Amino acid sequence: MKILVVDDDDFTTRLLHIQLRAMGLRNSGYTGIELCARGEDALQRVGARAEGFGLVFCDLRMPGMDGVEFVRHLAESGFRGGLVLMSGAESRVLQAAEQLARSQGLRVLxxxxxxxxxxxxxxxLEAGAVDAVEPATASAQVAPASDATALEAAIASGDLFNLYQPKVELGSGEVVGVEAQARWRRPGGDIAMPADFLPLAEEAGLVGPLARLVLTNALRDARCWSGTGPELDVAVNLSMANLASLDLPERISRLAEAAGFPLERLVLELSETRLPTRPQDQLDIMTRLRLKGVRLAIDEFGTGFSNLAQLREMPFSELKIDRGVVRGAAKDPSRRAIVQAALVLARELDAHAVAEGLDDVDDLACVRGLGCHLGQGALVAGPMPASELAAWIRGWPARRDRLLLAA
Incomplete structure (x- = not known):
């Protein structure tokens, strides 16, 4: 896996090259850092390299193909690595480009x-994308058609596994829950992230079996940390495609009952960017899930353009503010304003707000000061195996006290 820097400014590219090498990224498994001055040439390199690029830095202002055009073509090529956008333009322009890249399905760090x-x-790099700067956990860039068969086989054999990221109460630091994040160990040893295999699962009609496996694993793994303190909520991500079957509430109930897991501690997260336009069946399913005690969360809030009337109709109990909005909120007035607006909306919907991507002490202090009560991110802990969570919970109080003092 390689790093690609796309910028027509020779000084910037060479400086960035020196900085990346000084940070030891080449020693962590990358085979090299390549520099490219033109977007057109960079796209040819991305398409021609069989081993792929795991991380791309892209300037927005370039002659010929500008950064926005490059990002559009990069998304069309099926690129699955990490992307960092750079520019000397005003912050609002950078934010707009970031929003656009995310909406095109790219993994923007x-x-x-x-x-x-x-x-x-x-x-x-440290806060937002450990998986993108550690090639051992980076997935292949473009999934061949045969991957659908491989994914189906992996689901059938249970080869997908979950990692768990803790969620804490920002005032007291108390651990209140975990989010299950699926991983796929692909043939050859690469670890695929959800952004890499979820589109494949949707195209291949595998979202149902995939969701069942992730949920089953989460309900089973909850026994690993049971008894270490207060019982924790468990959050599982679902695609809107999972809400196509009207018997979903009953199937989830049966899985939870078999695992001995209370439905009142289960949270299902649905991405804001994939909310349906006329969710009659989905509203039916969501309402019955809520009647059974399951809570529903809007995930990645702030990455799409929500229909607020639609959100009011849906029985969401949690609103998760996307990391792309939270990161930098302490220093960026526009991001801070979006966080504040999201918190107001959460209160109006009688929903809890969760700040994702808390990777910086200043951002933690900012969102807590604005009235956000829950959060998760690298500052607290990154995703970890279920077997490690109990030990982390036991060691958390000492670290929690230092963190809350610093914030």
Missing amino acids: GTLSKPVQPDALRAL
Whole structure:
């Protein structure tokens, strides 16, 4: 896996090259860092490299094909690595480009203002995308058609596994729940992230079996940390395609009953960017899930353009503010305003707000000061195996006290 820097400014590319090498990314498994001055040439390299690029840095202002055009073509090529956008333009332009790239399905790690500062670069890489800077956990860039068969076989054999990221109460630091995040160990050893295999599962009609496996694993794994303190909520991500079957509430009830897991502690997360336009069947399913005690969360809030009337109709109990909005909110007035608006909306919907991507002490203090009560992110803990969670919970109080003091 390689790193590709796309920028026509020779000084910037060479400086970034030096900074990345100094951070040891080449020693962590990347085979090299390549520099490219033109978007057209960069796209040819991305398409021609069999081993693929795991991380791309892209400037927005370039002659010929600008950064926005490059990002559009990059998404069309099926690129699955991490993307960092850079520019000397005003922050609102960077934010708009980031929003656009996310809406096109790209895994955007964040944005950097030029000239790029080493501390900002390190913070972005460490906080936002451990999986993107560690090739051992990076997935293949473009999934061949045969991957649908491989994914189906992996689901049938149970080869997918879950990692769990803790969610805490921001005032007290108390651990209140975990989010299950699926991973697929692909043939050859690469670990595929959800962004890599969920579109494949939807195209191949595998979202039902996939969701059943992830949920079954989560309900089973909950026994690993049971008894370590207060009983934790477990959140599982679903595609809107999972809400196509009217018997979904009954099937989830049976799975929870078999695992001995209370439905009142189960949270199902649905992405804001995939909410249906006329959700008659989905509303039926969601309402019956809520009647059974299951809670529903709007995931990645702030990455799409929500129909607020539609959101009011749906029985959501949690609103998760996307990491792309939370990250940098302490220093960026526009991001802070979006967080504040999301918190107001959550209160109006009588829903709990959760700040995702809490990777910086200043951002933690900011969202907590604005009235957000729950959060998760690398500052608290990254995703971990179920077998490690109990030990992490036991060691959390000491670290929690230092963190809350710093914030």
